[in-house]
Amino acid sequence: MAAFPVIDKTVQKTMILIDEVSVEGNFHDREKAFKALRGTLHALRDRLQVETAAHIGAQLPVLLSGFYYEGWKPAATPRKDRSQEEFLEHIDEYLSDKAPEINSMHAVQTVFRVLNNHISEGEIEDILKVLPEELRELWPEQAQSLA
Template sequence: MSMTGLPAFDTTVQKSNTWVNDVAKELGWEDKHRAFQGLRVTLHALRDRLTVDEAAQLAVQLPILLTGFYYEDWKPATNPSKERTKDQFLSHISDYFQTIEPNIDAEAIARAVFKLMSNRVSTGEIEDITGILPAEIKELWPQAVRA
């Protein structure tokens, strides 16, 4: 039975929910809202480090619902960010969670999201993304992607 009465909506909700569930499972979290926020903020941090073209190419491989969240508050004129270190990248994740959960493991979140992406986004796109990233940030991706 359809949730919304619109198959396209139902499909994107189901696909997006699968992504969130996979992040939650990888992190050992039961709180889907927390997992969604981790996915969302990591996608934002990644998006802001990509060129405008590369950010758009990644967006087309996300579930449609997640694409909307991915583009939320985006300022393409500022891409790519000049930040180069892993700590700078991870600070975007930890800063987001600071008021809700100050001791969050930002690196674990980034690694979980990147693992999910390496399984759900085309190999060519992942190669393009990791080819743009500074070495320290690229190290957050699964070993198979970095090889």
């Protein structure tokens, strides 16, 4: 079967992100890393306004953006989570039957550190401007200074 460069490239870029989450989070397992990444991206996407959420999706590899948009209901967003506990509950809910051994706080902090290296500084600044302080604290310190 002949190679299909656009598909190969998005798979490669997606695997790089998953591997970075795996290493950064000390998951030692791509599947767990992917679940942490997916659950965190969904919780973040649902907390943001539609335009900001779409800008993040545009910066993800095409394959990962498909997972990012999966099940999204823009009319039901943004959620009004104000506390870390409320935000983490959404990730716990996602992980509960998929990877209950993953700590949601650890997953979020890991994924945000990795995203910090893959999403433009301007977009991170936009994200941090709309999140309440308690949720901004989940991002790496150097990013918080942008807000």
